[in-house]
Amino acid sequence: MQIHSSIENHKIMSMEKEKRNIILNASMSEFSKGFKMASTDLIAQKAGISKGLLFHYFGTKRDLYLFILDYALETVMNEYKSLLYSDEKDLLERIWQISLLKKDLCGQYPDIFEFLTASYYQISEQPNDFALRYMELKKELYRLLYDNIDEDLLKENINKVMASNIIRWTLEGLSQKMTHEKKSFKQMSKEFDTYLEETKSYLNLLRELLYR
16 A cells, blocks of 8 residues: 555654654544544643644644554555465455454454544545545555465356455444444454454355355
């Protein structure tokens, strides 16, 4: 995924890591309220810095939001890439591994996923860049997911394009079912095991219907 603003070379990255993470986490927590509702005064207060220093690093509230968005998406995408570049060529197994990884990442990066979950629900209230970044992430994830898979695992009489579409639509349907209920990140985290059980059931059915 192309990141629109440089993460590595941003001047905030020269700050000591622990202090930087406090600022980033405070920003993600506040922006979880929505871009318009978020207060830079509260971000500075939670981070224990002056508002002047916050704007020294980020310039404007919008610049801060876009950096936080790119930082969150890049962090998640790098974790997915590390999994999808493995030797696993079974598409259904890849989907299952991604589902397990998402649960682990929710525990590892709660601030990031709380911010992304809230931002997705409030997409109409965010700068237009959010929808663009989200669609880029989704497109890149699917590209990696379907890259170098073993299509010979499918039954001989199965149309490979149609089979891939069925798998993709099932995956998107499960994702939409979870997100359209508009539950908070904490609620979703508590119910993740139920989501995994349902995902596993669908993957097993797809394997039975489509695989040799």
